Amino acid sequence: MVMNGPKVFRWVLDVELLWPTPPDGTNGLQPSAREATARWASGKESQYALSLLTPGEQAKVLRFYRPSDAKLSLASCLLKHRAIATTCEVPWSESTIGEDSNRKPCYKPSNPEGKTLEFNVSHHGTLVVLVGCSGGDVRLGVDIVRMNWDKDYATVMKEGFQSWARTYESVFSDREVQDIAHYEAPEHDDVQDTIRAKLRHFYAHWCLKEAYVKMTGEALLAPWLKDVEFRNVQVPLPTSLVVDGAPEVNLWGQTCTDVEIWAHGNRVTDVQLEIQAFRDDYMIATASSHIGAQFSSFKELDLEKDVYP
Template sequence: MASSPIDECIGVFRWVLDVQSEWPCSDSIKSGREAATLWALGKDNQRALNFLTAEEREKVLRFYHIRDVKLSLGSQLLKHCAVVKSCRVPWSESRISKHDNHKPCYVPKNGSGKHLEFNVSHHGSLVALAGCTDKDTQIGVDVVQVDTVKDVSKVRQEGWSSWVSTYAAVFSDREVQDIAIWKPSGSLDGDALLTAKLRHFYAHWCLKEAYVKMTGEALMAPWLQDMEFRNVQAPRAASDLSVKDSKEDWGEAFSDVEVWRDGKQVTGVRLELQAFRDDYMIGTASSRLDAPYSPYKLLDLQQDVYSAAEAN
């Protein structure tokens, strides 16, 4: 999906990075600090790490699993790249700040220049970032991978309703019931039926995560069970779309969800859920209804990130 130049975007720009494609290696060969250190010695990996501050490199290399190292590295690179491209500052000045609620942001020196509000999420092998240069706009993003192999096995052991009930602390009573009794149209059965129900569950999860991240609160927010999403649908995966509708890896986008809290419908928030490939969904939440969402852009490290870092 092509997108407009980021510095011309008056709304919310959205990026995705596939770290496994960019740094291909087996994530299961070794784990531990030694493995992370050895991985970091690779020429291409050193190049990426050298774009970070010493503190950021140390944070990245603390992770036990190589896959988490790559996700953390990708996340840090996207943050800096977003600041450089949207706020037009040199990479060396793209220092990441935090609001009082610990959400990351970019605040220019002496308050002169563009601000950047953004949010980052990662799961599986994807890192997603959504950002906006309107400092009064709150942004939340969440990416989930539907691991049907793992989840179907657990569901078969525990039963669907029992498995759903383990997440009752995250959802309202109505949401739990909706997820538990929901059935897709058509005559699916077996693993196909469970996969459809799992996608519906993860659609709820992804939307709620994006929303609470927009507010700056975690899934332990005291009002979490008082807020619910209605009319939730899982967007169709890329392979489920006809050839003429399919745009590379991107599946269907869904935005007709309703947000309710304490029995009243919440307005003034824009939500969208997009399918990516066959097993991912990405949710975006914005506190501005009139801020347009750019199409997601799948980034290339060399063309989109390294070029920005080495340009100054």
């Protein structure tokens, strides 16, 4: 594939250690989730970050019950503002985040001659991912998933993998459900490793479909969801499974690009789609409506240096 299309930048921000909650002053009593988020928002670092958002965005962040969810929402807003301000060369105060007709976040410059930006954001676990591209000639979608090993493994062992897979029949086509339910994982000595391989295959399906759907601007409730299916889904391996030595030196694993997209029985050939492993439990899928888009490597951002104005 000749990469002569638009340049797509890709950012990752880990919020795990950002905006800590101030010490608990409740004399050991367990606060409610709402109280925990309010206490988190009272911290000096949280207050500064929140001050960079509009009142409406602040309210949206503070509607979350758990501080962990509020942090992801806060980071998502900050990355959108940074992407708009940097790419479109406008002051932070003018990096207004809007919504299109499908309620997909977008940027509409107040000046008709101003630069535009196509972007999409996803978050899961402690990571927030943003992909973006200058101009409006391409549509982008991104999704990140974090495997919930303990919860999923317990459910699979109780119900059986095929039964567990069929709980997602509303999202996947009949063929996809069969592919997931009957996936033959590479042989492992440990049954847990076999189940993990099957779960990674499921999450790869989920991540790819979500990225594609987000690219179109519609949600997983799209009426045509089951009519779009992914075939030849390859599962990107984390670095720890493909290299010897110290995988912590490079946390990015394999990238897979050979997935086939089919819609209403016809092969879709005008979408570029890839999925990459990160750490041992994350996968990130990127979708572009432009074949030949130049996907950058993912850049892990530093809040102070790369995000704050």
